[in-house]
Amino acid sequence: MVAAASTPTPDHMRLLIKVARMYHERGVRQPEIAAHLNMSQPRVSRLLKEAVDRGVVRTVVVSPEGVHAELEEALVARYGLRDAVVVEVEGSGADVIPALAAATATYLDATLKGGDVIGVSSWSATLLESVKVMRARTSSGAQEVVQIVGGSGSPEVQLHATRLTSRLAELTGARPVFAPSAALVGSRELRVLLSREPAMVDVMQAWSRLTLALLGIGSLDPSPLLRRSGNAITAQDQRALKKLGAVGDVCARYFDADGNSVDAPFNDRLIGIEPDQLRAVERRIAVAGGMDKVAAIRGAVRGRWINILVTDVDVARELLND
Template identity: 85%
Template sequence: MRLLVKVARMYHERGLRQPEIAEHLNMSQPRVSRLLKEAVDRDVVRTVVVPPEGVHAELEDALIARYGLREAIVVEVEGSGFDVIPALAAATATVLDATLKRGDVIGISSWSATLLESVNVMRAKTPSVVQEVVQMLGGSGSPEVQLHATRLTSRLAELTGGRPVFAPSAALVGSRELRDLLSREPAMAEAMQAWSRLTLALVGIGTLEPSPLLRRSGNAITAEDQRRLKELGAVGDVCARYFDITGKPVDAPFNDRLIGIEPDQLRAVERRLGVAGGLNKVAAIRGALRGGWVNVLITDVEVAQELLTD
């Protein structure tokens, strides 16, 4: 035991390399290596990780364990009541930069202000890694807002080297018959076929109250639809597919008029990265996690803490 402590202190406290320790103590380097391992096994040496300020590894691990996630990223937001979008966008850009791999096919929801900001701050990938960037929800709307949806897809494709695949239709159309007709148009059919090839889905998580961007697009649900969804127990949506607090899909009155990826198709995507924050979205995020709508979450500290309460 005395020898264990001596070797451990020489290595960890004095910073000597293993060959130096072996020479000083007149023993072989493999024996030094074995002694260092034994020091750990016998609890003589303990490794302590001290996260720097702003890193919330324990919260992230707790979210992963509670909801069965692949990954969780919890970000610090400056002060209470501040806009969470810049912090979430920066984290999303960083995660994409670190995790995108060659051959990825990215699906992206069209009407997320946070994802738009993420693309604005993202760096170009060199060399190109992504095969395609595909809209998962109709991207047409009012002319002054449609530019955002188109720019989101085209800019992400430009940054990653992928081919943009647009969904040239409104998300909500007037009838089921019109939806079926538009779905057979060549450009729209191409996008729908690409949904089966997705390896990564990038989505926002919405509440019953449409975001300002979605409202201005002309694709937002009506007040009557909101009332009906509330009666059905809906708490939020991913790609305009609404679910209750348990994550179970609800039978929204406009489901047969929606042009977008189907729930089962979305949940079959290997990595489903949801980006959402702010205490007003806690119920929606909780439902999305419980229902497996996303399996990677980027959110803020306050929301993470609420998600871990019963």
């Protein structure tokens, strides 16, 4: 701001306001203002800057309907996120997936910086829909797209995990890296054996190169897609998790309401990225919405499982009411 000591004369203020109104309200260009008022263009430019410095002109950004910048900023401040995207969902009780998918596709298109190594959760209907509506990039957006949780499942839905990874790789000009195993195997011994297979070793080594993780957030009740895949937990495991205070998961790693990991009875049978390895990824984008997932999303942001959130406006408001 201009120092208080440099108090302008009334005549100077009148000129200042005249120039500001011509430029900001009437849309007159600076050369035309200079000609009309018989002064140099540099002086017009100085007067316009002074009008801002003195508070005569103030910039106000007005968000259009459907854009929730204030909610996004509040989420970032409240939970220490790197970024947040809040979308409008049309109609009460409407499916949130299309709106979340469109926002995610746009966000990725704008923020992929080239050379990224993208880790992707295999069993998310929202992520698959995001990839469906994403546009191909004219320049390479990534080096690799890597499955970060077992991508094998029942034959009728196996195509889902493969399509998600391969399509995202195709769109970003990357090499797809598939995890040739189920997410949840039958025993600890089998997990150890599978983890030693050369193809699985390559996948696990790629996890240390990740610069971005694209994630879903699951609630305690497995999604229909996950249930059909054969990678869902049993009803007995679900009851055990509930007793442990679990509210949700990221990559089949379950956590409580504060985001703390819980000692799930099947952790030693999981083939997927470890929690510490996931948290080391620079950008961890979670796409999740719907009021049934509020507890899981809150736990995920509290526990720093994610640092970028794409969600709907109702969930955002509920998170801020916490």
